[in-house]
Amino acid sequence: MKRVAIPIVDDKLSENFGGCNFYEIFEIEDGQVNKSSVEVPTVEAVDELPLWLQQRGITDVIVYRIKKEIISLFASRKINLFVGIHRDTPEKLIEDYLQGKLESDERIIYDITN
Numbered sequence: 001m002k003r004v005a006i007p008i009v010d011d012k013l014s015e016n017f018g019g020c021n022f023y024e025i026f027e028i029e030d031g032q033v034n035k036s037s038v039e040v041p042t043v044e045a046v047d048e049l050p051l052w053l054q055q056r057g058i059t060d061v062i063v064y065r066i067k068k069e070i071i072s073l074f075a076s077r078k079i080n081l082f083v084g085i086h087r088d089t090p091e092k093l094i095e096d097y098l099q100g101k102l103e104s105d106e107r108i109i110y111d112i113t114n
Contacts, residue, residue, distance in 0.1 A: 002029075002060060003025055003027055004028060005023045005053055005062070006023065007023055007063060008090060009021050013090070014063075015065060015087065017049070017064070017065060017067075018049060018070075021040070023040075023041065023053075024036060024090040025038070031098060033098070050073040050076075051073075051077065053077070059079065059080060061074065061079055061080070061082070062085050062093055063085065064085055065083075065084075065109075066081070066109060068109045082097070082103075083105065083109055084108035
């Protein structure tokens with residue numbers, strides 16, 4: 001089973017990974033969504049989010065922008081990232097995920113100094 005998290009603001013993928021209202025989480029089994037839920041992060045710092053997501057069994061995260069320093073935290077937690085994904089509704093994004101249409105665009109990754 002896979003658990004995919006999408007950070008959401010105004011019913012679309014959040015522009016900034018750490019600046020979302022909530023995460024929509026989809027449970028996927030046999031190529032189908034079994035259920036979805038909404039969870040509000042309970043952490044205070046962006047660098048705590050990878051652990052928070054790991055504790056919820058998240059296997060994949062779909063993001064638009066993310067600091068490159070945070071990527072290694074996801075790698076250490078064995079969570080796959082899809083970066084630079086176009087901003088759309090969670091339903092459309094999970095449909096693209098299921099169809100294998102999501103492709104990361106690493107030009108969206110930015111330095112903490114930017």
